[in-house]
Amino acid sequence: MKTNLLPHKTFICCVLSLSLLLNGLAQNSTSPFKVIGFYTAKNDPAHISYVQEANKWLAKAAVDNHFVYDSTNNWDNMNARFLAQYQVVLFLDTRPDSPAQRTAFQQYMEQDGAWIGFHFAGFALTPSAFPQNWDWYHNQFLGCGEYKGNTWRPTAAVLRVEDGKHPFTKHLPATFKSAPNEWYSWQKDLRKNPAIKILLSIDSTSFPLGTGPKQHEIxxxxxxxxxxxxxxxxxxYVNMGHNDIDYENKTNKELSFTFANETQNRFILDALLWLGRSKTAVIKNN
Incomplete structure (x- = not known):
């Protein structure tokens, strides 16, 4: 009898150890993912308003959906050690400019990192304060090249869902009305790039889009x-991220808010949750 007792205890200990190990792995697999939002929020009141709004909305979304959201306006944090803490990186309004920051971001993305960029994060125009001097980012990664033009004033648009089966768009109707925004056009035709999957576009029912007074901005x-x-x-990349501001009367009063649109929010949140939870999955073009 005594000779069977030790193996029996050993078996129980092994089972308990395995159970604790599996429980630890389960806890690790369900631990909240972490998101970092980089921003600049200078100069343009419309972009500053949007960034402040975005940080508040993302912080609440993190609590409601069980992930961690941090934000920083220190672009020197764009380095390998800092980025390794986060599963998703956001560019809320601008982009990194130093060679070291750009190299760190490219390596992060090439090593299965995840990213969402908003509105001005895609902007590049030569000559300007934000010239097109980062070919990998604007031509290869975003695929759109330089900024070409925009609508004015910021107005809502009817957006058409180009692929309703994509994880980012699966909860969207075929068309929906956006929050007011300044809409960009681009140097390159994204439809001709086999690596690019367009998810939303301006529906023809939106035209004329913009109010002017400059005719080329309608x-x-x-x-x-x-x-x-x-x-x-x-x-x-999402073009949304420019609130309407009362520039004309010099009050700088906010006339619209990007995150006041629940359907648009659903799209952004679904994308964020999928990128944060999917780890290394990449969705290929059909």
Missing amino acids: WHSGYYPVAWTNTRYRML
């Missing part, structure tokens, strides 16, 4: 993508 026709992913990376 769109009457054409194809304008406003949200897309590059299927070689875990990423999403």
Whole structure:
């Protein structure tokens, strides 16, 4: 009898150890993912208003959906050691400018990092304070090249869902009305890039889009993508991120808010949750 007792205790200990190990692994697999939002929030009141709003909305979304959200305006944090803490990186309004910051971000994305960029994060115009001097980012990663033009004033648009089966768009109707925004056009035709999957575009029922007074800032026709992913990376660019501001009367009063639109919010949140939880998954083009 005594000779059977020790193996029996050993078996129980092994079972308990295995149970604790599996429980630890389960806790690790369900631990909240971490998101870091980089921003600048200087100069343009419309962009500053949007960034402040975005940080508040993302902080609440993190609590409601069980992930961690941090934000920083220190772009020197764009380094390998800092980025290793986070599963998703956001560019809320601008982009990194130093060679070291740019190299760190490219390596992060090439090593299965995830990213969402908003509105001005895609902007590049030569000559300007934000010239197109980062070919990997603007031509390969985003695929759109330089900024070409925009609508004015910020107005809502009817957006068309180009792929309703994509994880980012699966909860969206075929078309929906956006929050007011300044809409960008681009140098390159994204439809000709096999790596790019366009998810949202301006629906033709939106035209004329913009109110002027400059006529070239009112769109009457054409194809304008406003949200897309590059299927070689875990990423999403969305053109939204410019609140309407009362510039004319010099009050700088906020006249619209980007995150006041529940359907648009659902799209952004679904993308964020998928990128944060999917780890290394990449969605290929059909």
